[in-house]
Amino acid sequence: MSAETQLEKERHEELLASFANQGFLVRLGARIxxxxxxxxLIELPFGPDVTQHHGFFHGGAVGAIxxxxxxxxxxxxxxxxxxxxxxxxxINFVRPAAGKKIVADAQxxxxxxxxxxxxxxxxxxxxxxxxxxxxxQTIMRAQQ
Amino acid sequence: MSAETQLEKERHEELLASFANQGFLVRLGARIxxxxxxxxLIELPFGPDVTQHHGFFHGGAVGAIxxxxxxxxxxxxxxxxxxxxxxxxxINFVRPAAGKKIVADAQxxxxxxxxxxxxxxxxxxxxxxxxxxxxxQTIMRAQQ
Amino acid sequence: MSAETQLEKERHEELLASFANQGFLVRLGARIxxxxxxxxLIELPFGPDVTQHHGFFHGGAVGAIxxxxxxxxxxxxxxxxxxxxxxxxxINFVRPAAGKKIVADAQxxxxxxxxxxxxxxxxxxxxxxxxxxxxxQTIMRAQQ
Amino acid sequence: MSAETQLEKERHEELLASFANQGFLVRLGARIxxxxxxxxLIELPFGPDVTQHHGFFHGGAVGAIxxxxxxxxxxxxxxxxxxxxxxxxxINFVRPAAGKKIVADAQxxxxxxxxxxxxxxxxxxxxxxxxxxxxxQTIMRAQQ
Numbered sequence: 001m002s003a004e005t006q007l008e009k010e011r012h013e014e015l016l017a018s019f020a021n022q023g024f025l026v027r028l029g030a031r032i033x034x035x036x037x038x039x040x041l042i043e044l045p046f047g048p049d050v051t052q053h054h055g056f057f058h059g060g061a062v063g064a065i066x067x068x069x070x071x072x073x074x075x076x077x078x079x080x081x082x083x084x085x086x087x088x089x090x091i092n093f094v095r096p097a098a099g100k101k102i103v104a105d106a107q108x109x110x111x112x113x114x115x116x117x118x119x120x121x122x123x124x125x126x127x128x129x130x131x132x133x134x135x136x137q138t139i140m141r142a143q144q
Numbered sequence: 145m146s147a148e149t150q151l152e153k154e155r156h157e158e159l160l161a162s163f164a165n166q167g168f169l170v171r172l173g174a175r176i177x178x179x180x181x182x183x184x185l186i187e188l189p190f191g192p193d194v195t196q197h198h199g200f201f202h203g204g205a206v207g208a209i210x211x212x213x214x215x216x217x218x219x220x221x222x223x224x225x226x227x228x229x230x231x232x233x234x235i236n237f238v239r240p241a242a243g244k245k246i247v248a249d250a251q252x253x254x255x256x257x258x259x260x261x262x263x264x265x266x267x268x269x270x271x272x273x274x275x276x277x278x279x280x281q282t283i284m285r286a287q288q
Numbered sequence: 289m290s291a292e293t294q295l296e297k298e299r300h301e302e303l304l305a306s307f308a309n310q311g312f313l314v315r316l317g318a319r320i321x322x323x324x325x326x327x328x329l330i331e332l333p334f335g336p337d338v339t340q341h342h343g344f345f346h347g348g349a350v351g352a353i354x355x356x357x358x359x360x361x362x363x364x365x366x367x368x369x370x371x372x373x374x375x376x377x378x379i380n381f382v383r384p385a386a387g388k389k390i391v392a393d394a395q396x397x398x399x400x401x402x403x404x405x406x407x408x409x410x411x412x413x414x415x416x417x418x419x420x421x422x423x424x425q426t427i428m429r430a431q432q
Numbered sequence: 433m434s435a436e437t438q439l440e441k442e443r444h445e446e447l448l449a450s451f452a453n454q455g456f457l458v459r460l461g462a463r464i465x466x467x468x469x470x471x472x473l474i475e476l477p478f479g480p481d482v483t484q485h486h487g488f489f490h491g492g493a494v495g496a497i498x499x500x501x502x503x504x505x506x507x508x509x510x511x512x513x514x515x516x517x518x519x520x521x522x523i524n525f526v527r528p529a530a531g532k533k534i535v536a537d538a539q540x541x542x543x544x545x546x547x548x549x550x551x552x553x554x555x556x557x558x559x560x561x562x563x564x565x566x567x568x569q570t571i572m573r574a575q576q
Contacts, residue, residue: 022196068204117526117566231570232570234378256383306485339454351496
């Protein structure tokens with residue numbers, strides 16, 4: 001990722017406030033760690049509420065933060081007051097996600113008039129950092 | 145769905161025990177409500193831990209129970225002691241999920257030697273019952 | 289599939305005429321064999337132009353008729369003069385497609401205001417008939 | 433894309449020979465224009481056999497060369513004599529594909545023991561060059 005275009009302060013705060021209302025994500029422990037025009041990073045620390053039966057991060061948690069990162073990346077290119085609905089996504093799980101946290105890194109590939117396409121890479125971070133999942137997602141402009 | 149083939153008691157209990165170890169799903173409140181050969185139903189009651197900012201079920205929760213239902217449907221056609229890993233899935237969100245609960249209804253479409261294909265419909269149930277999401281999922285045989 | 293709702297004659301002819309303008313599909317040898325409200329069947333006979341290196345139907349040909357069947361199924365629920373654009377689809381190839389022809393059977397799962405969801409099953413037909421691919425597709429209303 | 437690792441000459445020729453046996457792709461006019469370890473570019477010139485009713489490249493042709501590019505990218509990381517089967521893919525069409533040709537640019541994201549993940553971007557090239565489609569694909573090692 002090269003130079004990022006900074007997001008306007010007002011929109012930045014509006015999107016953080018929107019995220020704070022997402023009961024599901026907040027209770028999991030997810031938080032936005034970066035927002036720029038066309039990009040969003042969300043991280044989720046490890047803990048008993050986000051695991052599956054082998055002690056890895058659960059695929060449902062991986063999918064949830066990837067979906068959220070794509071949606072918020074999309075919202076960074078929209079005007080104030082506009083939100084985004086996920087129409088659909090597709091996710092590949094490429095390695096078990098182990099470590100202290102997972103980070104979803106989303107970028108807008110194409111912002112059309114009514115529909116946007118994002119790609120999201122999810123990394124597991126601990127002693128090493130590696131790709132654990134990859135998503136391609138379609139979102140739709142909507143009233144927030 | 146017509147007549148279902150009942151699952152052997154031992155495998156049934158093994159799969160319920162496996163599900164009980166899924167911290168992420170259990171803490172959300174999800175539970176398996178039906179298991180037959182090639183089929184699994186999982187339901188998730190409404191509550192503050194599973195919502196998004198408009199008070200609907202969060203897409204992350206919808207995706208998580210759909211993925212789980214597909215995986216457990218796949219495991220019903222495997223021998224005792226075998227599990228299933230999600231390679232990938234694709235989910236379409238077709239209506240906001242509102243109501244007392246959501247139910248993911250998964251069926252195995254094709255059980256290959258190493259890879260299986262499932263389809264999962266997720267319904268929202270309250271005063272009415274309607275399709276809120278549809279998934280197509282690839283899972284792989286694995287040691288549990 | 290239970291009873292189908294017949295398509296109005298005018299719309300039926302309009303859609304067949306639209307299909308006849310699809311150079312790519314026509315030259316492959318694909319043709320619409322059934323159209324009803326919310327449903328479309330397209331078949332493709334076997335031949336040297338549709339094969340891969342083992343002599344099976346090529347995945348590209350399988351994907352193309354599945355995509356087309358979903359799109360035309362979607363158009364059956366739209367008003368005269370309206371068309372449909374494929375936003376995206378996802379296809380699983382579950383068995384090599386061998387036989388005299390393949391048939392894509394598409395149904396509309398949900399017709400929203402601007403976006404529609406279809407599911408398409410592709411069968412190989414020869415001495416036996418079996419599922420060779422399964423698609424889930426998002427299409428968007430558009431001027432034809 | 434930074435520096436590429438060149439493919440061994442023998443494998444390079446083996447893969448071009450395999451492609452030459454793909455009746456469907458060859459008759460469309462598709463050809464491999466670059467092969468490196470983990471990467472494949474396939475291009476398709478414009479013509480009446482690859483269009484839809486508005487004169488753009490048909491989605492079926494776009495999907496077919498994207499799928500092929502992903503598959504051959506995957507095969508570049510396999511040993512001689514090994515091939516790859518497409519398990520599934522998902523493709524988003526982001527703009528109508530117009531121009532003199534389309535080019536599918538595929539990269540291997542993750543090469544697992546039995547399954548590989550690729551991403552493919554398809555560009556339309558004429559007076560300008562722009563992204564027209566994006567694919568995420570799962571392929572499986574197989575005997576060629």
